[in-house]
Amino acid sequence: MDFETLKAIEQDNLMQTYGRFDLALDHGDGCILYDLEGKPYLDLTSGIGVNALGHNYEPLVKAVSDQAGKMMQASNLFYTEPMIHAAAKLNQLAGTRRVFYANSGAEANEGMIKIARKYSWDKYQDPERLNILTLRNSFHGRTIATLEATGQDHFHANFFPFTNGFDYVEVGDLEDLSEKLCSGKYAGIMMELVQGESGVRPLDPAFVSKAAELCEANDVLLMIDEVQTGVGRTGAFFCYQNYGLHPDLVSCAKGLGGGVPIGAVLAGEKTQDVLKAGDHGTTFGGNPLAASAANVVLDTIGQPEFLDDVAQKGQYLMEAIKALDSDHVKDVRGMGLMIGIEVGPDAVLDDLAKLREKGVLALKAGKGTIRLLPPLTLSYEQMDQAVAAMKEVFA
Ligand SMILES: Cc1ncc(COP(=O)(O)O)c(C=O)c1O
Structure with missing residues (x-):
């Protein structure tokens, strides 16, 4: 045509x-x-x-074609090999403990937000301590919650009301960062280490280290959005490895399936057991088709x-x-x-x-x-x- x-x-x-x-x-x-x-x-x-x-x-096309002829979807009610192998590889590459599969970047971020809030609630039972801090000029997705997490006002127009519980800090404003992270009001801080959508802006390592230090001291979860920066894009498997960080939660998507939609939340030591059976789920998450693609990506880019x-x-x-x-x-x-x-x-x-x-x-x-x-x-x-x-x- x-x-x-x-x-x-x-x-x-x-x-x-x-x-x-x-x-x-x-x-x-x-x-x-x-x-x-x-x-x-x-x-x-x-x-x-x-x-x-x-x-x-070729290897990606072959893996996906072979898997399509074998079984595309089984649901998370069953064990399937591709997603389990891919999770083990992801944890190995990321230094994390457990994976939850989503289907896109926004969904992976939604998963991180849920885990952060539940972590805080389980531990402190303080309704004031459930907020998520994000950065001005960030981008975290287009769902109602991830739009609110996105620190750019123009994305917020027309879609009110949003969910509550998000607040923002200007990149580089150490005073505000410190005041907020020490306030006892935040479950986590979510950030992209290179702000992609808003102009490809790598964060200053001093600002990032300070945030990580404050998170550690105040038991605020360090949540890194690696949807755009992850899977080799910045020359490390995850960009936080360039910054020497050990995040509590990581989201990734985009490159993970090499072209097939897949997302993932990776949980570290502190957060690995927060979600229990029935707390979260998605029909397509970790389906064999997408996970077969992720295995090829991880085997290749993870070298x-x-x-x-x-x-x-x-x-x-x-x-x-x-x-x-x-x-x-x-x-x-x-x-x-x-x-x-x-x-x-x-x-x-x-x-x-x-x-x-x-x-x-x-x-x-x-x-x-x-x-x-x-x-x-x-x-x-x-x-x-x-x-x-x-x-x-x-x-
Ligand atoms: C940093 C970041 N987070 C989240 C998203 C949302 O991902 P998706 O479009 O797969 O929902 C994007 C998309 O560009 C992104 O760059």
């Missing part, structure tokens, strides 16, 4: 919730995506940080050489972009293969369109930042190709 016809059907039939790019994708191979006419594009988006192993990655390679490539790409030394670019920041190029709100959409014309797909973050979340398998040659396109666009 031609693009214009497809677009017309989309406009008639889908809720217009997304500002889609004017491009219909058909298939992919490695880090290349093809449109309906077969035109190739270098993919620096990976489905918003999902296709961590690129497209059509130290793979992670070192991501870290090196991230450094190479970031330095190459900085070396363009373009006046058009106000800042380049990020970690591993999660990179933000700040160009300003007036330029970002135009730049993305120009990059697409040159066969390069990238994302927007915040108001004026180009966000790169390529497959972690991106080659050096492809990075050079991307930088050459940027050089022309930023000239």
Whole structure:
């Protein structure tokens, strides 16, 4: 079907919730995506940080196809091998104790919030001590609770009333952080270590260490949202490993299934036994199809050489972009293969369109930042190709 016809059907039939790019994708191979006419594009988006192993990655396709022919769904009323093996690998890679499977990032965060509140209630039975602190400019999802957890007012418009029990602190405001975490009102603090959606902003390690220290001292749970930063994206399996943290709770999703929807909450020592039978659940969580994909992802990305390679490539790409030394670019920041190029709100959409014309797909973050979340398998040659396109666009 031609693009214009497809677009017309989309406009008639889908809720217009997304500002889609004017491009219909058909298939992919490695880090290349093809449109309906077969035109190739270098993919620096990976489905918003999902296709961590690129497209059509043979072992992943085989695992999912084999599992689809065997058993796709059994429910959590039964033991199934793929999710149990994947949980053991996740705990090993994360240094955590137990896993709860969800189906998306927002759901994984909902799980973390429930565990944090129940931990506090079980231990203190204090109705004043159930709040969750998050950071300004954070993004934690689109469900009613995770929207409220998201520290950006514009996401809150139109959807009142929210659930109570969330409060925010400005990144870098140590005084407010300290006052709040010592107040006896919080069950946990949830944060992304690189704020992705709001502009690819790595948190200052001093701020993060202080938060971890205050959490420890006040028995407030340290909850790290690794939905975007996790599964190798920043050059460590989880970004908190770059910060030397031992969180009480971790959420992940996106890259975990390499393209198949899956999310997970990982619990550390303190929180591993908080949820008991019947406290939480989801029909699809840990289904064999998604878990078979996660096993391939964990076996591949969990290798130290793979992670070192991501870290090196991230450094190479970031330095190459900085070396363009373009006046058009106000800042380049990020970690591993999660990179933000700040160009300003007036330029970002135009730049993305120009990059697409040159066969390069990238994302927007915040108001004026180009966000790169390529497959972690991106080659050096492809990075050079991307930088050459940027050089022309930023000239
Ligand atoms: C840090 C973070 N948390 C949570 C989410 C929500 O994930 P999902 O869209 O899978 O619900 C996202 C999505 O972009 C995210 O970046």
